[in-house]
Amino acid sequence: xxxxxxxxxxxxxxxxxxxxxxxxxxxxxxxxxxxxxxxxxxxxxxxxxxxxxxxxxxxxxxxxxxxxxxxxxxxxxxxxxxxxxxxxxxxxxxxxxxxxxxxxxxxxxxxxxxxxxxxxxxxxxxxxxxxxxxxxxxxxxxxxxxxxxxxxxxxxxxxxxxxxxxxxxxxxxxxxxxxxxxxxxxxxxxxx
Numbered sequence: 001x002x003x004x005x006x007x008x009x010x011x012x013x014x015x016x017x018x019x020x021x022x023x024x025x026x027x028x029x030x031x032x033x034x035x036x037x038x039x040x041x042x043x044x045x046x047x048x049x050x051x052x053x054x055x056x057x058x059x060x061x062x063x064x065x066x067x068x069x070x071x072x073x074x075x076x077x078x079x080x081x082x083x084x085x086x087x088x089x090x091x092x093x094x095x096x097x098x099x100x101x102x103x104x105x106x107x108x109x110x111x112x113x114x115x116x117x118x119x120x121x122x123x124x125x126x127x128x129x130x131x132x133x134x135x136x137x138x139x140x141x142x143x144x145x146x147x148x149x150x151x152x153x154x155x156x157x158x159x160x161x162x163x164x165x166x167x168x169x170x171x172x173x174x175x176x177x178x179x180x181x182x183x184x185x186x187x188x189x190x191x192x
Contacts, residue, residue, distance in 0.1 A: 040112070064136055
């Protein structure tokens with residue numbers, strides 16, 4: 001989905017939490033993002049566009065954190081999201097469809113990153129309006145802030161990826177348990 005690819009464009013160091021990488025600064029990532037989501041935007045960002053997109057990403061992450069925390073969005077947050085939505089009027093066209101006779105297509109009136117930001121905000125707003133908010137989640141690894149939509153049947157997904165963060169946390173729990181057991185066996189007299 002457009003909105004979650006964008007919100008996760010800041011990649012934390014999920015192993016140690018010491019640094020993060022902002023993919024908005026990567027020309028290759030931006031080009032792939034533009035292509036994957038059919039955005040009409042140049043592959044390079046100006047400093048002002050980068051600053052603006054970071055503000056949108058921070059707002060969206062803040063909104064997801066509130067939702068995951070069981071809070072509803074405030075009037076101010078809705079106002080900010082609506083301001084982003086208003087930046088990108090679109091032209092709608094009826095085009096031949098795949099599997100259906102027609103499909104509705106839209107393209108921004110203002111191509112470029114301002115229009116792309118409005119499309120990202122629209123993708124997020126659509127998810128907020130049409131999806132089950134209780135399924136929005138943030139990875140339980142404290143070093144990872146990856147946002148995802150939990151589509152498991154019983155809403156039991158705790159980590160963004162079981163093979164990365166899930167395994168890492170399992171190993172940490174195992175080591176902590178065995179370190180605790182070893183220190184208990186040592187006893188107070190045995191300790192230096």
